[in-house]
Amino acid sequence: xxxxxxxxxxxxxxxxxxxxxxxxxxxxxxxxxxxxxxxxxxxxxxxxxxxxxxxxxxxxxxxxxxxxxxxxxxxxxxxxxxxxxxxxxxxxxxxxxxxxxxxxxxxxxxxxxxxxxxxxxxxxxxxxxxxxxxxxxxxxxxxxxxxxxxxxxxxxxxxxxxxxxxxxxxxxxxxxxxxxxxxxxxxxxxxxxxxx
Numbered sequence: 001x002x003x004x005x006x007x008x009x010x011x012x013x014x015x016x017x018x019x020x021x022x023x024x025x026x027x028x029x030x031x032x033x034x035x036x037x038x039x040x041x042x043x044x045x046x047x048x049x050x051x052x053x054x055x056x057x058x059x060x061x062x063x064x065x066x067x068x069x070x071x072x073x074x075x076x077x078x079x080x081x082x083x084x085x086x087x088x089x090x091x092x093x094x095x096x097x098x099x100x101x102x103x104x105x106x107x108x109x110x111x112x113x114x115x116x117x118x119x120x121x122x123x124x125x126x127x128x129x130x131x132x133x134x135x136x137x138x139x140x141x142x143x144x145x146x147x148x149x150x151x152x153x154x155x156x157x158x159x160x161x162x163x164x165x166x167x168x169x170x171x172x173x174x175x176x177x178x179x180x181x182x183x184x185x186x187x188x189x190x191x192x193x194x195x196x
Contacts, residue, residue: 024101024126024133025071030064031057041071046079048072066095070102073109082109100131104140111144119144135165142174151185154178 025041033054040047051072054060060068073088089106092099107122123141131137142157158175161168 024104024131024136025074026067026099026101030054030060030068033057034060034064034068037068037071037075041074044078045075048075048079051075062095066092066099066102069095070099070105073102074105077105077108077112080112082113085109098129100126100129100137103129104131104137107137107140107144111140111147116144116148133165135161135168135171138164139168139171139174142171142178146174146178151178151182155182 025038027038031054033050036050037048037054040050051068054068055065055072069088069092073085073092076082076085076088086106086109089102089109092102093106103122103126107119107126110116110119110122120141123137123144126137127134127141138157138161142154142161145151145154145157155175155178158171158178161171162175165171
């Protein structure tokens with residue numbers, strides 16, 4: 001049990017660092033405000049002003065509105081305002097249920113709330129939708145598996161992340177830790193029954 005809680009702390013710390021690195025902002029070519037919102041989300045900002053301004057524009061195309069909602073949701077995740085982030089992801093998915101980035105980032109919200117099974121389902125759905133940066137979805141799902149002490153699944157996802165993006169340093173580092181733990185667990189003697 002002690003190892004499991006240590007892994008959970010490590011996985012949460014890794015995802016907290018990840019939320020500004022391995023998210024997937026949605027490119028927007030609309031208004032200057034939508035572009036600035038994308039740039040802020042991509043940079044790991046917690047400033048929603050450009051997104052808020054963009055979403056006030058009643059002439060905004062649906063595609064740009066849904067993308068801006070995802071990007072503002074990422075910014076809310078960065079600010080640890082998960083309920084606001086989840087509301088934006090829900091609104092984006094109501095407009096377009098095939099935005100893979102909304103599932104990835106909603107998974108991050110769920111992970112940060114400790115809803116690991118729901119996070120894993122969202123990461124899996126993002127992969128099923130062929131998210132552009134699959135390495136981020138594999139990595140995020142691996143962290144959720146680590147938090148659940150499902151190290152073999154985590155290893156497979158970290159390897160998949162590295163197959164997609166060979167220089168993904170966080171995935172390399174996490175894979176080294178997972179491999180070391182799996183090797184250590186394999187060497188540990190099994191508990192023998194105690195004589196009575």
